[in-house]
Amino acid sequence: MGHQDHRRGLDRSRGRRHRRGGAHLTVLVAALVAVVLAVSGCGGDSGEDTAPQPTPVRLDAPPTNLTWASFNGMSIPQADQGPRTPDQLAPRGFEQSPAGSALAAINATIRMSVATDDQWPQIVRTLLAPGPARDAFIASRIQLSTTDLVPAGQAPLVLGWQVTAFTPEQAGVDVFTQLPDQSLAVNHTTVVWTGFGDWGLLLPDANAAAPAVQTISAVPAGAVRIKGD
Incomplete structure (x- = not known):
């Protein structure tokens, strides 16, 4: 009985370590995704900030090759x-x-x-x-x-x-x-x-x-x- 209790204690200890390791891995992946999104400009409203702006129309643009x-x-x-x-x-x-x-x-x-x-x-x-x-x-x-x-x-x-x-x-x-x-x-x-x-x-x-x-x-x-x- 003592031997079995000892093994059950080891298994529970390993399970806690696995769960803690899994939690740490989840946090690490989430942080990595956030960094990738920030660098690539795919997150939030950054796409709106980097979108090219239309060229203003010149109302006083002259004609070219004018004839009559x-x-x-x-x-x-x-x-x-x-x-x-x-x-x-x-x-x-x-x-x-x-x-x-x-x-x-x-x-x-x-x-x-x-x-x-x-x-x-x-x-x-x-x-x-x-x-x-x-x-x-x-x-x-x-x-x-x-x-x-x-x-x-x-x-x-x-x-x-x-x-x-x-x-x-x-x-x-x-x-x-x-x-x-x-x-x-x-x-x-x-x-x-x-x-x-x-x-x-x-x-x-x-x-x-x-x-x-x-x-x-x-x-x-x-x-x-x-x-x-």
């Missing part, structure tokens, strides 16, 4: 940012960027303004964003008849633009022009990214409190200048 196209006596700026789909009447395909939105706004504004009777339906359908203002413009334009081009020396000159707000879905663009009498004007425009994968000019509400076109004394210093000093 003539349409009904007006000069329209073109560049790498658009248009990329050549068409004599309603070119499209503008980059989804501040410069692309500005070029699209100028392109659509000029072409719809000086289009002749046989040109404006395609221009409106292709370059203008759908909406009540476009419907109202169509109803008014049908009542008019224009077949003449802009006379030489009477065309406003596009000096540049300023993108006042930009998201990939919508942009506000102030277009600056010089009139034949040397006075300056700004045209407040808005373009939206349409389901066709391009910018469309969103015509202003006819009942808006502020006029879309205003006289100014100077082009703002922060504007993107594309012509003139």
